[in-house]
Amino acid sequence: MVIGNTCRFLGRPRFSVVHPLARLFTSSNMAKSKFEYVRNFETDDTCLRNCYIVVRLDGRNFHRFAGQHKFTKPNDNRALGLMSRSARSVMEELEDIVIAYGQSDEFSFVFKRSSTWFKRRASKLMTHVASQFSSSYVFYWKEFFEDQPLLYPPSFDGRVVLYPTNRNLKDYLSWRQADCHVNNLYNTVFWTLVQKGGLTTAQAEDRLKGTLAADKNEILFSEFDINYNNESAIHRKGTTFIWEKREETVIKRMKVPGEEEKDVPVTSSRRRVQSYHCDIIGDQFWEEHPRVLEDDDS
Numbered sequence: 001m002v003i004g005n006t007c008r009f010l011g012r013p014r015f016s017v018v019h020p021l022a023r024l025f026t027s028s029n030m031a032k033s034k035f036e037y038v039r040n041f042e043t044d045d046t047c048l049r050n051c052y053i054v055v056r057l058d059g060r061n062f063h064r065f066a067g068q069h070k071f072t073k074p075n076d077n078r079a080l081g082l083m084s085r086s087a088r089s090v091m092e093e094l095e096d097i098v099i100a101y102g103q104s105d106e107f108s109f110v111f112k113r114s115s116t117w118f119k120r121r122a123s124k125l126m127t128h129v130a131s132q133f134s135s136s137y138v139f140y141w142k143e144f145f146e147d148q149p150l151l152y153p154p155s156f157d158g159r160v161v162l163y164p165t166n167r168n169l170k171d172y173l174s175w176r177q178a179d180c181h182v183n184n185l186y187n188t189v190f191w192t193l194v195q196k197g198g199l200t201t202a203q204a205e206d207r208l209k210g211t212l213a214a215d216k217n218e219i220l221f222s223e224f225d226i227n228y229n230n231e232s233a234i235h236r237k238g239t240t241f242i243w244e245k246r247e248e249t250v251i252k253r254m255k256v257p258g259e260e261e262k263d264v265p266v267t268s269s270r271r272r273v274q275s276y277h278c279d280i281i282g283d284q285f286w287e288e289h290p291r292v293l294e295d296d297d298s
């Protein structure tokens with residue numbers, strides 16, 4: 001190994017040479033290089049205190065991804081299952097996420113208001129969520145798609161939005177669930193007209209131009225005997241994850257002093273991620289799960 005003008009294996013150096021790296025350190029503080037100042041170019045992206053931090057991910061060009069991987073239309077349960085598996089992995093790995101909501105190729109993760117995770121730095125929070133989600137999506141692919149190979153690496157964009165009040169946060173989640181409803185109703189009628197009604201995609205598009213939700217429900221009901229409300233809840237409502245405490249009892253073999261060893265039931269409470277496919281726009285869900293959100297004035 002050659003260092004400066006000397007060779008380590010040839011014994012002591014014959015003359016001393018200042019190593020080029022040494023010139024890079026300022027004399028006042030040997031621990032700092034003269035390049036250190038570039039740190040000051042970093043912008044402060046600390047999220048405002050007392051706000052919920054929402055990270056929303058969305059699949060990049062999933063219209064193409066779904067086509068290439070032969071997703072079934074309008075909904076592919078393998079794809080939805082994989083999205084949920086990846087979201088669960090994010091919740092389990094990143095502390096402080098209190099609720100997550102997903103539909104289609106997107107998932108929103110809500111960090112609690114008082115979170116100090118990653119010093120509330122938006123870029124850290126967003127990139128950790130996005131990379132944990134993306135790597136999980138690839139990691140668990142085979143569990144859901146079995147014979148369909150993953151043809152290229154998928155990616156997800158991320159954004160951070162802050163919401164100061166419970167009302168704002170609930171309205172945000174309601175907006176995403178309303179989007180799920182509007183898209184799913186449209187896609188369900190559209191693909192029913194094509195798959196069962198024999199229309200071309202252009203004809204189906206024409207048929208639905210200017211129709212309202214009631215018209216779409218009516219087409220499904222009167223022409224295809226389908227009651228939209230009986231369609232699968234996961235497709236109509238999306239997926240909501242929250243943490244729930246569950247009492248779990250296990251039998252443990254224990255030695256009690258002065259007695260024989262025996263089986264003893266031991267109950268402990270465990271936190272688990274629980275999924276729901278229900279309405280989160282109305283009050284009922286929030287009344288049934290009052291501990292998901294912190295009080296506005298706490």
Ligand SMILES: Nc1nc2c(ncn2[C@@H]2O[C@H](COP(=O)(O)OP(=O)(O)OP(=O)(O)O)[C@@H](O)[C@H]2O)c(=O)[nH]1
Nearest residue numbers: 059060061062063066071072073074075076104105
């Ligand atoms: N067939 C099928 N397609 C799906 C399913 N879920 C998502 N997709 C596709 O993914 C798209 C998601 O929409 P967007 O996120 O708005 O569009 P995108 O193509 O991902 O484009 P960008 O998000 O802008 O990069 C849908 O329009 C569908 O084409 C599914 O279950 N089945």
Ligand SMILES: [Mg+2]
Nearest residue numbers: 058059060062
């Ligand atoms: Mg997308």
Ligand SMILES: [Mg+2]
Nearest residue numbers: 058104105106
């Ligand atoms: Mg999308």
